[in-house]
Amino acid sequence: MRNTNRLVLAIPLALAAGAVHADLKGTVESVDANARSFVVQGITVTTDERTEYEDGLSQFEDIQPNQQVEVDLEIQDGRHIAEEVELEEPRR
Numbered sequence: 001m002r003n004t005n006r007l008v009l010a011i012p013l014a015l016a017a018g019a020v021h022a023d024l025k026g027t028v029e030s031v032d033a034n035a036r037s038f039v040v041q042g043i044t045v046t047t048d049e050r051t052e053y054e055d056g057l058s059q060f061e062d063i064q065p066n067q068q069v070e071v072d073l074e075i076q077d078g079r080h081i082a083e084e085v086e087l088e089e090p091r092r
Helices: none
Strands: 007-009 019-032 037-040 043-046 052-054 068-076 079-087
Touching: 019 079
Parallel strands: 043 079, 052 079
Antiparallel strands: 007 019, 019 037, 019 068, 037 043, 068 079
């Protein structure tokens, strides 16, 4: 089976500010409640008070291992900060 998960970099609209926007799709591998972060495709994604949740997620605590998610994120200073997290339909 071919792995179609990938990190897709968008045109860096905020390049001058040192930030790059990207989309990340895949399976939640782990969740760290203390750091309010989770891992998708080996990438640690941090959430903050600005993170929005959609499509079945209403808060950080709703994120669970093995969920399929799509994350709109900002990469800044080496950190991946979630702007929006939403559930994806399970693959069949």
